[in-house]
Amino acid sequence: MREISYSEAVRESMSQMMREDEDVYILGEDIGVYGGAFGVTSGMIDEFGPERVRITPISEAAISGCAVGSAMTGMRPILEIQFSDFVVIAMDNIVNQAAKMRYMFGGKAKVPMVVRLPSGSGAGFAAQHSQSLEAWMTHIPGLKVVQPSNAYDAKGLLAAAIKDDNPVMFYEHKMLYNVKSEVPEELYEIPLGVADIKREGKDVTIIATGLMVNRALEAAEQLAAEGIDVEVIDPRTLVPLDEKAILQSVKKTGRVLVAYEAVKRNGFGTEIVSLIAESDAFDYLDAPILRLGGAEAPIPYNPELEKAAIPQVHDIYQKCLELLNR
Amino acid sequence: MREISYSEAVRESMSQMMREDEDVYILGEDIGVYGGAFGVTSGMIDEFGPERVRITPISEAAISGCAVGSAMTGMRPILEIQFSDFVVIAMDNIVNQAAKMRYMFGGKAKVPMVVRLPSGSGAGFAAQHSQSLEAWMTHIPGLKVVQPSNAYDAKGLLAAAIKDDNPVMFYEHKMLYNVKSEVPEELYEIPLGVADIKREGKDVTIIATGLMVNRALEAAEQLAAEGIDVEVIDPRTLVPLDEKAILQSVKKTGRVLVAYEAVKRNGFGTEIVSLIAESDAFDYLDAPILRLGGAEAPIPYNPELEKAAIPQVHDIYQKCLELLNR
Amino acid sequence: MSNQLKGVSNQLINELNLEKHDLTKMMYDMILIRKFEENLKQLYQQGKIHGTMHLCIGQEATAVGACFPLTKEDKITSTHRGHGHSIAKGTDVNKMVAELLGKVTGYCKGKGGSMHIADMEVGNLGANGIVAAGLPLGTGAALTSQMKKLGYVVLCFFGDGATNEGAFHESLNLASVWNLPIVFFCENNLYGMSGSIKEMTNIESIAVRGASYGIPSETIDGNDILEVIKATTAAVERARHNNGPTLIEANTYRWEGHSRSDARKYRTREEEKEWKKSNDPIERFKTVLLENGIITEDDFAELNEKAIKQIQDAVEFAESSESPSLDTLMTDIYV
Amino acid sequence: MSNQLKGVSNQLINELNLEKHDLTKMMYDMILIRKFEENLKQLYQQGKIHGTMHLCIGQEATAVGACFPLTKEDKITSTHRGHGHSIAKGTDVNKMVAELLGKVTGYCKGKGGSMHIADMEVGNLGANGIVAAGLPLGTGAALTSQMKKLGYVVLCFFGDGATNEGAFHESLNLASVWNLPIVFFCENNLYGMSGSIKEMTNIESIAVRGASYGIPSETIDGNDILEVIKATTAAVERARHNNGPTLIEANTYRWEGHSRSDARKYRTREEEKEWKKSNDPIERFKTVLLENGIITEDDFAELNEKAIKQIQDAVEFAESSESPSLDTLMTDIYV
Numbered sequence A, B: 001m002r003e004i005s006y007s008e009a010v011r012e013s014m015s016q017m018m019r020e021d022e023d024v025y026i027l028g029e030d031i032g033v034y035g036g037a038f039g040v041t042s043g044m045i046d047e048f049g050p051e052r053v054r055i056t057p058i059s060e061a062a063i064s065g066c067a068v069g070s071a072m073t074g075m076r077p078i079l080e081i082q083f084s085d086f087v088v089i090a091m092d093n094i095v096n097q098a099a100k101m102r103y104m105f106g107g108k109a110k111v112p113m114v115v116r117l118p119s120g121s122g123a124g125f126a127a128q129h130s131q132s133l134e135a136w137m138t139h140i141p142g143l144k145v146v147q148p149s150n151a152y153d154a155k156g157l158l159a160a161a162i163k164d165d166n167p168v169m170f171y172e173h174k175m176l177y178n179v180k181s182e183v184p185e186e187l188y189e190i191p192l193g194v195a196d197i198k199r200e201g202k203d204v205t206i207i208a209t210g211l212m213v214n215r216a217l218e219a220a221e222q223l224a225a226e227g228i229d230v231e232v233i234d235p236r237t238l239v240p241l242d243e244k245a246i247l248q249s250v251k252k253t254g255r256v257l258v259a260y261e262a263v264k265r266n267g268f269g270t271e272i273v274s275l276i277a278e279s280d281a282f283d284y285l286d287a288p289i290l291r292l293g294g295a296e297a298p299i300p301y302n303p304e305l306e307k308a309a310i311p312q313v314h315d316i317y318q319k320c321l322e323l324l325n326r
Numbered sequence C, D: 001m002s003n004q005l006k007g008v009s010n011q012l013i014n015e016l017n018l019e020k021h022d023l024t025k026m027m028y029d030m031i032l033i034r035k036f037e038e039n040l041k042q043l044y045q046q047g048k049i050h051g052t053m054h055l056c057i058g059q060e061a062t063a064v065g066a067c068f069p070l071t072k073e074d075k076i077t078s079t080h081r082g083h084g085h086s087i088a089k090g091t092d093v094n095k096m097v098a099e100l101l102g103k104v105t106g107y108c109k110g111k112g113g114s115m116h117i118a119d120m121e122v123g124n125l126g127a128n129g130i131v132a133a134g135l136p137l138g139t140g141a142a143l144t145s146q147m148k149k150l151g152y153v154v155l156c157f158f159g160d161g162a163t164n165e166g167a168f169h170e171s172l173n174l175a176s177v178w179n180l181p182i183v184f185f186c187e188n189n190l191y192g193m194s195g196s197i198k199e200m201t202n203i204e205s206i207a208v209r210g211a212s213y214g215i216p217s218e219t220i221d222g223n224d225i226l227e228v229i230k231a232t233t234a235a236v237e238r239a240r241h242n243n244g245p246t247l248i249e250a251n252t253y254r255w256e257g258h259s260r261s262d263a264r265k266y267r268t269r270e271e272e273k274e275w276k277k278s279n280d281p282i283e284r285f286k287t288v289l290l291e292n293g294i295i296t297e298d299d300f301a302e303l304n305e306k307a308i309k310q311i312q313d314a315v316e317f318a319e320s321s322e323s324p325s326l327d328t329l330m331t332d333i334y335v
C-alpha cells in the first residue's frame, strides 16, 4: 500500500470529508496559502476556496466561539488551533460552551465540531509552544479526546471525529507530522473508543499514548531481544476510553507501565492507572503500576534538556526491566 | 477560642497580610462595596482604599495578566476570580506566563501572586458556575495549588500563599464559606506541602480534598460506630504534595479510598492513586485503591441532580465498607 | 414622564407605521416580562427557586423592541439576564418557570436553570452564564446563515460590562471582516454587577467602539421601545441585505439588584427612584399608546390581567410538574 | 528614497534637537540589529540554531526609535519578534546569541531561546511566544510603577496581528481606566504570520482603536526613526506626567518571512523589493545623518565594521560557551 505522512493523512481525511459533506469547513489562523504553521492545510484553499477554508484574524476566543456557534446551528467546523498551547485563549468556548451546551439545554443542542491541536515537544519551540495538555480536556464531560499515534489512525480517527456529533479535541503530534506509514486512499473511519493493540505480548503491558506509542514499540523490540514479550496498547481515544482492552491486557500480563509525554503529575496516564487500581484487574497485578511521564518542568529550549524532559525509548526499556525486577 | 467562618478567615488573612506588607494588594471584579460575589472582601475597601482593593472591569485576561506583570515587578497581588469557572479566560496568563516565566527566563524572574478561586457545586449555580478544576492547575509545573477544607487551614494557608514567591492557585469552596471553626486571631502560617491528618485510624485511609474532607470525617464517625477505624488525610496543598504522609498512612492501613469532588476522570485524585500504585506502599495494599469523584457530567441545576453529581457522606461510607469487603 | 421623552415617541409611532395588533402585542409582552420577573422574585423569596437569577425589570423595552423586527427564523443569543429576551423571542413561559423550578418539563429538563434557558425552535440560542460569551456564539450562528444562505439574522444581547471582555472585541472584528448578518445589541444599564460603566471605561458611550471594527453604531434611548424598534429594524435590514453588522447601544436601567443577594451599595436609592418614576419603559409606551388612541386604559388593565393570569398558569404548570428522575444526571452529555 | 520621505526627516532632526552622540548611537544600534539578524539567519542555515525564530530586519527604526526616550528604569515588553527590541533596550548581544544557541551563558541559561529573551536589569521584561501577551503584563508593570511611585514608564511592543486579540482590548481599557504610565506601541508591518491586516480588520488604521478606550493615538511612519522618536517621546512624557496611556501605530515592514519556514506566498516579491529599495530604515536614517553632516560615509562604514565585529565576538562567545548541564532541567521552576 502507498505510504503517506501523518500530516498528509490528516489533510486527506479533511479533504475527503469536505468533498462528502458540504457542511464541513475549516477555520484557523494562516491556513490559506500559508498552509498553517505545520503545512497541514497546504493546498486546501485551492480546492475548497476561502469560504470553506477560512483564514481568521488572531482571535482565538472569537474563532473558537464562532466554531461552536456555527456547529450548534448546522455546520460541522474543524478549528485549527495553531499550536495547542494557544487553546488557553479558547478555553471558555470549549469548556463552558461546547462541552456543556447540550447538557445545559437539556439535550436540545448538539455541537459537532473538531478542534485540531498540534501538540508536544521535540521541535525546539520552548515552553509556550510544546505542551501536551490533553489531560485537561479529558477532565471535561461533554468533550471527546482523540490522540492518534500514526498516519493510518490519524486519517480514520479524524473522519470519525468529523462525523461525530459531539465536540472532539483532536491532538496531533508535531513530531509525527512527517512520519509515514501505509494509509488506504479511500475514506475510512476508526470508531472512537476502540483501543488498538499495537503489539501483542504476554509479559508486560505498556499503555502508551501519542508519540509514546512509537517509543514503546521501539522499546518492545529491544526487550524482545532479551526474551521479554511486551504488549503495547494504544488507546487512540482517551475519551471515550476502551477500558476493556486495557483491563484485559493487564489481567493477562500482570505488569503495567503507563507511558505518556505530558507532564507526569495528573497527566492522562494517571486516569489509566487509577482505572486499573480500582478494577478487578488489581488482583492480577504482580508489581506496582509504573508510570513514565514528562518532567514536572516547563519544556526547555536547549535540545538536550528538551529531550530529557520527556520519556525516551531507553526510559521505557528500563521501566519494563524494573517491572520484571531485572 | 473564637470561631469564625471560612470566608471571614480568608478575609482576615488577607487583611492582616496587607497590614504587614504594603506590596500586597487585591484586585478583582466587584470586590469593593459589593464585597465580591461571596462577600469575602466585604469592608476591605474601607480599610485599605481603592488603590489596594482594586475593582476591575470584567476583563479576566487583562486583570490576570496585570497581576502577573505587577508581581514580576515587585508587587504581591491577590487576584479574585469571581467564580473559578471564569479562570478559563485567564488561562494564558496563569499557564503560559505566570507558571513558566521564571523557568523560561532562566531563573531571572519571580511571580509572587495568589489567585483566589471560589469553586465547587452545591449552590444551584449550574454548569458554568460550579466546577472544580484544580486538577488542571496541578498539571502545570510552576504553579502551586492549595485547597483548604476549613477556616483554620484557610487562614494559615492563605498567609503562606501570599508570602510564597511563586504563583499559587488558592481554591476556596463556596459551600464552606459559611462554615465556622476555631481560628486564632493572630496571623499564622501553615506551610505549603504539609498534609494534615484530620483523624487518625488504622483500618482504612481516606485521602480527601476540599469539601470532601468534611464528608469523609462524617463518614468516619458513622464507620466508627460500626467499629471501623478510619484515618482521614487532608493534603491541604495539592502542589507541593505531602507524599510521605500519604504513603505512611497507606502502609499502615493497607486500604485506601481517594475522595474528591471534581469530575472523577482525571481529577487530582488520580494523581494520588497513581503515586500510591507506583510506590513501595503498593506491597502493603490489601485491596484495590478505590476512588470517589464527581460524576462525568456537567453540574446540573436541579438540587437533587446536583447532589447526585458529587460524592455524599453515604457514598464514602459505602466505599469504605467495600474496601473491607463488608 | 418629561415632555421631551414623549415627543420622540409620538413622532416615531407615526414614522414607524406599526399595526395596532403589533403595538398591543408588544405592550403585552412588556407587561408579561414584568409580571414574570415579579413572580420569580416571590418564588425566590418563598424558597421555591434556588441558585441565582438576574431580573430585568426596567429593561422590558430593549428585549421586546429588539426582538420585534426579528422573524422566527432569526436568532438571538442572550445573557445571564435573559428572561426578557427569551419571552420577547417567543419562548414559552410555562417551560421557563418550570425550568426555574428545576422541573423536567422545563426547557432544559431542570438541568440548566435561569442562566441556560434556550429554545432552538424559536431561534433562542440560549442565555449564558459567562459574560460576553454570546457574542462569539452569535457570530458563528451568523456564519451558518451566510454559508448556508439561510437568510436569517442573529441579534446578540449583552450588557455594558460585557464590552470590556476580549470576546466582545474579537467577535465584532470577526463579524465585520466576514461581513456577517448580525446585530450587536448592548443593553447599557449603567452597571455590571456593581461596577459603574463610567468607571470601567474612559469613554462617553459604548457606541464609539464600533469604529474600531468599521461597524456602524449608535446610542439610543433603550427605554423608548419605539426608538429601539427603529434602530434595530434598520440594523436587521442592513444585516439581511448583506451589509454587515451593526452595534447598538441602548441606554436603560435595571430596577432590581444584580442578583438576589445584592445590597445595591454602589448606587443611590435616589437614582433608582428617578429611573422608576420618570423612565419606566412600560409607562412610557403605555402613555404613547394612550395618546395615540391605540389602546385605552381599560385595554391596558385587561392586558395586565391577562399577563397575571398567564404567569399564574405558568407557575401552576411548573409547580405541578415532576422533578427530573435521578438517572437523567447522566443523559444529554453526549449525542 | 523619495524626496517627500527625506523632507520629513530633515525637518525633524532640527526639531528634535538630538545630540550627535545619540544619533550615532542609534545609527549603530540599527546596524547592530541588522547584523545580528543576518548572522542568526546564517547560524540557522548552518543548523546551529534550532526551533524557530522571527527576524525583524526592516523594522530597526521602530525598535531603536521607541526605546530612545526610555531610561534604563523604564521597561519594555516585547514579542516573538523581539531581538531588535532587546538590543535597543540595552540587552547584551553576547548573552542573546548564547541563548539562541541554547547555551548556559545565555540570558535564560539556554532554557528560553529566541522567544523568551528577557533582561530585568535593563528593564526588558521579556519577549513572549503568545501574541498580545505582553500587553497585560506591561499593564501590570505600569501598575507597579504607579502604586510604588517608581516613576518609570512601560512601553509595550506588539504587532498589527496582536490588535485582534482580546488581550489588546482588555489591556488598553484597563490601562486607560487606571491612568497607567504606559505606551502601547504597535509595529504594523502589514501582516501577521500570513494574514494581511487589511483583510484581518475593516479599518483604515489601527490607531482608530485608541478612541475605544479614550486613549490618544496616532499613526506614524515607523521607518523614519525620527518620527518614531518624536511620537514616542511625547507619549513617554504623557505617561511620565500621569497623563495616561498612548497608542502609537508605526508602519513598517518585515523583510524576511514570518519565521524560518515561510515561503511568503501571501505577498509579492515586488512589494518586498519596493520596501527594501525605497524604504529601508537604515538607509533613510543614514541619508538624513549624512545630509545634516552628523556622520560621514566613512563613519558609517566604521559603524558597520564595528557592528560586524561585535556580532562576530558574540557568536564566538556563544559558540565557546557550555551547554547547560542536564540537572538544570529541574531548576528555576519554583523560587
Ligand SMILES: Cc1ncc(C[n+]2csc(CCOP(=O)(O)OP(=O)(O)O)c2C)c(N)n1
Pocket: B029, B058, B060, B082, B086, B089, C079, C080, C081, C129, C130, C131, C158, C159, C160, C161, C162, C163, C189, C191, C192, C193, C258
Ligand atoms: C466571564 C465572566 N466574568 C464575570 C462574571 C460574573 N458576572 C455575571 S453578570 C456580571 C455583570 C455583567 O454586567 P453587564 O454585562 O453590564 O450585564 P448586566 O448584568 O448589567 O445585565 C458579572 C461580573 C461572569 N458571569 N462571567
Ligand SMILES: Cc1ncc(C[n+]2csc(CCOP(=O)(O)OP(=O)(O)O)c2C)c(N)n1
Pocket: A029, A058, A060, A082, A086, A089, D054, D079, D080, D081, D129, D130, D131, D158, D159, D160, D161, D162, D163, D189, D191, D192, D193, D258
Ligand atoms: C495566541 C497566539 N496565537 C497565534 C500565535 C502564532 N503566531 C505567532 S506570531 C503570529 C503573527 C503575529 O502577527 P503580528 O502581531 O502582526 O506580529 P509580527 O509577527 O508581524 O511581528 C502568529 C499568528 C501565537 N504565537 N500566539
Ligand SMILES: [Mg+2]
Pocket: C159, C160, C161, C187, C188, C189, C190, C191, C192, C193
Ligand atoms: Mg450592565
Ligand SMILES: [Mg+2]
Pocket: D159, D160, D161, D187, D188, D189, D190, D191, D192, D193
Ligand atoms: Mg505584523
